Amino acid sequence: MKVKGRITEVKGTVVKASNVSGVQMNEMVKVGETGLIGEVVRVEGDSAYVQVYEFTTGLKPGEPVEGLGSPLSVTLAPGIVGNIYDGLQRPLSTIEGYTISRGYTAEAIDVNKSWHFVPVVKPGIKVQGGEKIGYVEETELIRHYIMIPPNVIGNLTYVAPEGDYKVTDQIAEVQGSEKQSISMLQRWSVRVPRPIKRRLVASEPLITGQRVIDAFFPLAKGGSAAVPGGFGTGKTVLLHQMASWANSRIVVYVGCGERGNEMVELLKTFPKLNDPISGKPIMQKSIMIANTSNMPVAAREASVYVGLTLAEYYRDMGYDSLMLADSTSRWAEALREISGRLEEIPAEEGYPSYLASRIASFYERAGYVETLSGDFGSVSIIGAVSPPGGDFTEPVTTHTLRYVKAFWLLDPNLAYSRHYPAVNWISSYSSYVESLSDWWSLNISDEFETLRRRALDILFKEESLRNIVRLLGPEVLPEDEKLLLEAANMLREGFLKQSAYHEVDRYTPPLVQYYLLKLIISFYEKAKEKLTGGATVEEIKASPLYLEVIRARFNVKSKENFEAIMKKVMEF
Ligand SMILES: Nc1ncnc2c1ncn2[C@@H]1O[C@H](COP(=O)(O)OP(=O)(O)OP(=O)(O)O)[C@@H](O)[C@H]1O
Ligand SMILES: [Mg+2]
Structure with missing residues (x-):
């Protein structure tokens, strides 16, 4: 039953409504004459507080409030990939011309489009939530499996024959305690993690092509990581790099409270980039969510959950999803603002006392899992953190660092000296190193771990x-310590620094990362021998090979390139 009441108070983004007994916590509501979208965030007797996801200017007491009977949910169906959405999964055609009228509720996907459905099961079997019954080719990169919605169980009494269907057409029927019609479209509450069979230990790296990350502070598929960095230290560029090159099957990019022009920039560059593995345009595996600084604050709070739920949905098909959020600090600020309007007792720096638990439960939605259908999939989460004044002791940064399993701290001194990405190699951390080292030795080289340790040792x-x-x-x-400083310099200039704008340098596959480390460390070993033989550090530095090894990051693309330089190093 739909509950109807009246607004009694408007406090910015939060509205108090009376006579709404029966509304549920987290229920979606329509607010005011124009039908703004909101969500119930507190219930008190027959009154409720509603967080409104749109600008509330002009909203007045006395206007109607109507419960919609369901929680804030996303639409899950073919047609999501390649889209750009606002924080409530409403399609944005362009952000520059952001003109969604208030109260506008568009379908997240084109419901009139037909998709070619191919069944993979026959009627007569028992099915339950998560089971794949067929697929459509959503894009050239994504085979979109149509799954029995979680919580449905019974006998499959009908599956549509191969053919073209709209997402709302019936494509299956399940007879459980009642008869359920299944279409290609499901809905799922954004605040509830989608169910899985079990969590597993992540043991495969998410390859990002960013050397300092993959080689030194890696992220596992299904891992969680944060990028804390003060103003202008390179958070957004780093996240864009990840979105462009990471070897995930799906990328969900949430622009949360950051500048609109950065999302526009992303939209301009993405269509020109190809996935390094498939060679296909990366737009075919990407979903963008834009809740930029000019958009309503409360929707910022919801946008990260919308993104997470989409990432989980594709994980459930057996894919590796990557969810990027820039910036989680703006999300936390939205929490703070809403909490203030609700007159909750503030904790540290005005943030609500539940800040830490919200951050924890956000990153806990990352994981490498066995899905309900018995496949393996993952959601990896990377959040940018922008502490005011670059102060890493503030609450959002400190809580985030407690809950993520890897972090790349951006160092303002590195950024000022134009060392990008400005990831500090002394204070950054990854707890995935050990669980991923087998992958490196099996797939790249059993020498990799030794080289990695040698390199870090030199830097320390x-x-x-x-x-x-x-x-x-x-x-x-x-002299030997002077030479060590040179080796460290080679690592900084030839490995750690990586230009996001140079055609070769911007993405380094794991094998090439190994080549580059091997060249630098081998050169250092040779140089040490020369030193014992009487050469000076000055002489070693003056050799053209010194520069050639440093510049290898721009030139080495193949085994041949590597072997040619390696030969010179061995003869040095
Ligand atoms: N990997 C990189 N390669 C080359 N230049 C970079 C790189 N990373 C950052 N930069 C430079 O630093 C500038 C600022 O980076 P970016 O916008 O990512 O910082 P930010 O931390 O997101 O800033 P804000 O705090 O304003 O959000 C970029 O415009 C670019 O010139
Ligand atoms: Mg930024």
Whole structure:
């Protein structure tokens, strides 16, 4: 039954309604004459507080409030991929011309479009939630499996023959305790994680093509990571890089409270980029959600859950999904604003006391899982964090760092000196290193882990020598330590730095990452021998090979390229 009441108070994005007994927590409601979309966030007797997802200007007490009887949900059906949505999954044709009229409820997908459905099961079997009954080719990259919705169980009494169907047409029927008609369209509440069979230990890397990440601080498929960084340190560029090159099957990019022109930038560059593995346009595996700074604040809070639910839906088909959120700090600010309007008792820096648990449950939706249909799929989550003043001790950053399993700290000093990505290699961290090392030794080289350790060891030693150098200058160091500083410099210039704009450098496949480390470490070993043989560090640096090894990141694309330089190193 739909509940109808009246607005009694408007407090910015939050509205109080009376006479609404029977509305549920998290129920969707229509607010005011124009039917703005909102969600019940607190129920008090026969009154309720509603978080309104649109601009509330002009809304007045006395206007109607109507419960819609269902929680805030997303539409799940073929036709999602390649779209750009607002924070409530309403399609945006362009963001520049963002003109959704208030109260507008468009279908998330084109319900008039026909899809060629191919059944993969025959009637007469028992089915339950998650089971794949057929598929459509959603894009060239995504075979979209049509699954029995979670919570449905029974005998499959009908499956449509191969043919063209609209998403709302019946394509199957299940006889359980009652008869249920199944179409290609399901709905799912965004605040409830989609069910899975079980969680598994993640043991495959999410390859991002970003060397400092893949080689030193890797993320597993199904892992969670954060990118904390002060103003202008390169968070957005790094997330765009991940969205462009990561080897996930699906990318969900949530632009949350950031500048609209950055989303426009993404939309302009994406159609020109091809997936490094399939060679197909990456738009064919991407879903964008834009809730930029000029859009209503409360929808920002919802947008990350909309994104997560879409990522989970494709995971359920047995795919690896990657969800990127820029920036989770703006999301937390939306939480703070709504909490303030609800007059909740504030905790640290005005954030609600449930900030930590919200952050935790957000990242907990990442995981490598066995799906209900017995496939393996994953949701990986990467969130940018933008602490005010670059202060990593503020609440959103500290709580995030507690819950993610990898973090790449962006360092303003590196960014100022144009060392990009400005990931600090001393203080960044990944708990996935160990579980992924087998993958590297089996697929790339059993020498990889040793090279990685050698490289990090050189960088850590450089760090400890820095103070001496700062105080007394490099001249006081013995030659072998001077050489170590050079090796560290080669690692910084030839490996850690990576331009997002150079055609070769912007994406480095894992094998090439190994080649580059091998070249640098081998050169260092050779140089040490030369040093013992009487050469000076100055002489070694003056060799053209020194520069060639550093510049290999722009040139090495194949085994042949690598072997040619390696030969010179061995003869050095
Ligand atoms: N990998 C990179 N390669 C080359 N340039 C980069 C790279 N990363 C960042 N930059 C430079 O740094 C600038 C700022 O980066 P970006 O917009 O990503 O920072 P941000 O941390 O998202 O900033 P904000 O705090 O404003 O959101 C970019 O415009 C670009 O010039
Ligand atoms: Mg940014």
